[in-house]
Amino acid sequence: MRARFSSLNPGDTMTDPVRIAITGAAGNIGYALAFRIAAGNMLGPDQPVSLQLIEIPAAAQALEGVMMELSDCAFPLLAGLQGFDSAEEGFKDVDIAMLVGARPRGAGMERKDLLLANAEIFSAQGRALNTAAARGCKVLVVGNPANTNALIASTNAPDLPPENFAAMTRLDHNRSLAQLALRCGGHVNDFQRMIIWGNHSSTQFPDIAHATFRGKPVTESVDKGWYRETFIPAVQKRGAAIIKARGASSAASAASAAIDTVRDWMLGTPEGDWTSMAIPADGSYRIEPGVFYSHPVTCRDGKAEIVQGLGCDAFARERMEATDAELREERDGVSDLLD
């Protein structure tokens, strides 16, 4: 399965295309993601992109269909389009890899089985990235369990810097902004400095202690009871609420969050604000190295840096430690693949 075309001839007047791999490109999120990237929503209206779409052989035909549609969009910025059923070929020379494809939980599958099945996929993809990707490649892991998958992929790619890997918690961050806007009667643009700490799972800690609403602390606009008993569980369980309502898991919102993450990572976070990304823990906020933990980060020149010096009260500490403990438990369950 291979298709290649050029919707334009990058000449002297065009910037070189950025090569972007998407795994699971024929899945729900992949279908929502590829078109927006090709339209210029991620890297801007002046940046051509070349897509390297990766699927398992069983989804090869569906991927052909996605590629036919991508070509039918006649996107001016789409400089190249290729499909692959091998990670090593698909990651060749990529500047950005978005690891979306993952094994879904099957009937009778325990959480541990799911962790192990995905651990195998992400260790193989880590090795393939190590061999084939551009040395500065940025890798965003979306497929669940995203934080631990990012740890496995990074560990299996020893020639790529660990700080070039991240797992996505931006969807949780964006969901938090949406809930705050509903509660406060504002717009998402009125809010800054939201934080998601920890794992992309129901133990994540959406923290509003430093968030602002039109420049003032959000905590002046919402009461503690609503924050603790309604807001936190609503954000933690939003994925399940979407499945219940839609009959399928979040796809367009997940794709949008992936685009937001890579855009901010590559082009920088807005002045005065930060975002949430799960990156290698470095001891900041007493989260010891060894896990990918979501922190508040600012991005400049393609580097994500943890925002330092924020106060954490006892309520926050307890939740930050609970989600850390879950991540360490996940890591211990896949320790064989981390050598």
Ligand code: NAX
């Ligand atoms: P789908 O099942 O619709 O699509 C997954 C696609 O990945 C399928 O087409 C499948 O053939 C492909 N695939 C499986 N193994 C592969 C491999 N080894 N190489 C390449 N492709 C492979 O799932 P979708 O709804 O797109 O969700 C994808 C992943 O995102 C899931 O793991 C899901 O749990 C996770 N999510 C993560 C979120 C986050 O915030 N981090 C939120 C949304 C989503 O739940």
